[in-house]
Amino acid sequence: MDFAFGPQDETFRAEAREWLSTHLTGEFADAAGHGGPGSEHELPQVRRAWERELGAGGWIGLGWDRAAGPYGNRTATLTQQVVWAEEYARAGAPGRVGHIGENLLAPTLIAYGDEKQRERFLPPIARGQELWCQGYSEPDAGSDLAGVRTTATRDTAPEGPYRITGQKIWTSLAQDAHWCFVLARTDPASRHHHGLSFLLVPMDQPGRIEVRPIRQLSGTAEFNEVFFDGALASAEHLVGGEGNGWRVAMGLLALERGVSTLVQQIGFAAELGEVVRLALEHGTAAEPVLRDRLVRQWAELRTMRWNALRTLGATDVPGAPNVAKLLWGGWHQRLGELAMRVRGTASAVGPAAWSAERPYELDALQRLFLFTRADTIYGGSDEIQRNIIAERVLGLPKESR
Template sequence: MGRSPGRAEEVGVESAAGEGDAVFRGEGDDAAFRGEVREWLSRHLVGAYAVCGGAGGPGSEHEGVAVRRAWERELGAGGWIGIGWDRTCGAYGNRSATLTQQVVWAEEYARARAPGRMGHIGENLLAPTLIAHGDDAQRRRFLPPIARGEELWCQGYSEPEAGSDLAGLRTVAVKDRDGYRISGQKIWTSLAGEADWCFVLARTDTREKRHRGLSFLLVPMDQPGRIEVRPIRQMSGTAEFNEVFFDGALARTGHVVGGEGNGWRVAMALLARERGVSTLVQQIGFAAELSAVVADAVASGAVRDPVLRDQLVRQWAELRVMRWNALRTLGTAGDAGAPSVAKLLWGGWHQRLGELAMRVRGAAAAVGPAAWSAEAPYALDALQRSFLFTRADTIYGGSDEIQRNIIAERVLGLPRGER
């Protein structure tokens, strides 16, 4: 490692997205399934879908929205949405797959640089929650259009005064003859501008406090005058997140999941599903970002700096640890600390990668690409946008402080801190 390297591989940071990184790559049904996945993606990932490849990740949700929505329907027609659902649920239009095959699908999807998913909230969060806690009518109504890629969902949890303290939410749902009338505000709502439905945690019994008296409601977004979506402009120039205002919005009586007053139990079950096989997709994307940073370091000669070189190798090593941790916890249902450990690992890692990407470039990191103009001041390249977006990685989805509290209290059994 004493000489000046000319290739990224010689830095000791080979791409973690390479063929050799496959988890299940050579035996029986998994190998056949991998071949089927590759063949389907190669036939369908063409034209506008190929052009939109890789678009729609964190910090770039604004890219190719119409094409990515059409891609959801393409995936649905192929039966590729919902392969991780309960294997008894194939009647809803999805094919079933083993856990290892779900990992294979995640790997091949990421390596093919397919468009960023728009239906993941419905597929990976709401659908498993309906399977576990919904009734037959709710499953029949909502699972098929999710599996077909026809209906998109957003999540109505956080509020201005109740982000990490979700039990302190103030949104109220009052029952009338038509159902529940919802009034209040949600914030940091991903995909609210494109979503057809929102699952909302609201207080249906105002006599109760904290986690009691809450209900989990399914709310159609197409209610002009009753639901308003306002994009939140970020320092990256994009607007992935939104404020959502409810002014008497209607949720039908039959669209309460788990029964009135049981919203906290349903909401916590949903959050427990928030990280799983999808973390492997995320990590393959991280590996591609790391490879781009390494390539920048080699091209600019920054890799000759021993401190930067050490940081690059450290990022690679930590990414491998994250991968092994994700594989270790895939089958550990009920592990209260696993999601929090995963979030702590990737949030800090990705934030440090953004900082390292700018450090590798030096002064050039502050200069916009050739497409920059006064009319388009946010014409940033992918790594610049990632650096700005990653400032939030240790906050959204549960801040690092909250994750540490969860691990301390629920896993280590330490006493609760003062609230």
């Protein structure tokens, strides 16, 4: 695949770099580098304001299909989307809070929604004004998405709303989201992936929706439990038709790992660079085993990048999202382990700033180690990814249920 950047891409790069340099000032500059995975608790108000700043500049939704209509976002080719991702990471801009709406819901509405839904929801996402979370996993149906028990019952009145009852778990950013897209069972007699529907649900429903943060090993609480007790969803906000939720949900998951995979890898490269720096500083880079581990991490990251570029613009690479998740989940987890090994016993000691008021403060690499224990579980566990690749790509016999 020829993935060279052309003159137009470099012009776009200069524009992106100039915009970032002139807008990453003041409180936004202070938030640079804050808010990544494991650090979503950092500076939430400033990062929400930064989301609106990005929207005002037209930098949200670069990958949306413009044939679906103008929604306030810029036009950008695939290579220009990569350029923006590279420049955003190079500038150390704040971690995004609107990525679920931009990268998951918006492409799904473009593919499966109707024009009225696109006109209602895409412009506020493009302006950075409405934030979204994802209501998929449940306590008894994590990786087994087809086993959801949350129900949605339609009121009998003409154009009556759906009433949603059930529980979702591991819901990222639910504490800040204005809306949640929910996979719920609309046919009570159905089983597995049949009878499911994809609904857009407003989160501001006191007494009907409760969000409970889940505290993690890292001491932070990016994930949440969300309880629905008769929460209302308009019939106009049913995406893809009743009973077609599985098709829409699977379409969304296929869209989940596109250019954002490259953005993620740029962050990985920065983390690896810090681990290498510490290995040199502590002298552990001279140890043959650790030096081999460092080189392997670098080589594997380069391989993941080229694999992502190879599959990014292709539509005929079966299992590409599953392979990508399998690769980066294990890689990132091993990096967290390596970050502890290069510092030796110092990795188990807390920062000097610890106090009775803040007894559970971690530095960035300690948080990396603890948070990455979940990398091979969330977003589809390694076991599930291997089953999908084996059964749907390689055609191997299905696992006995």
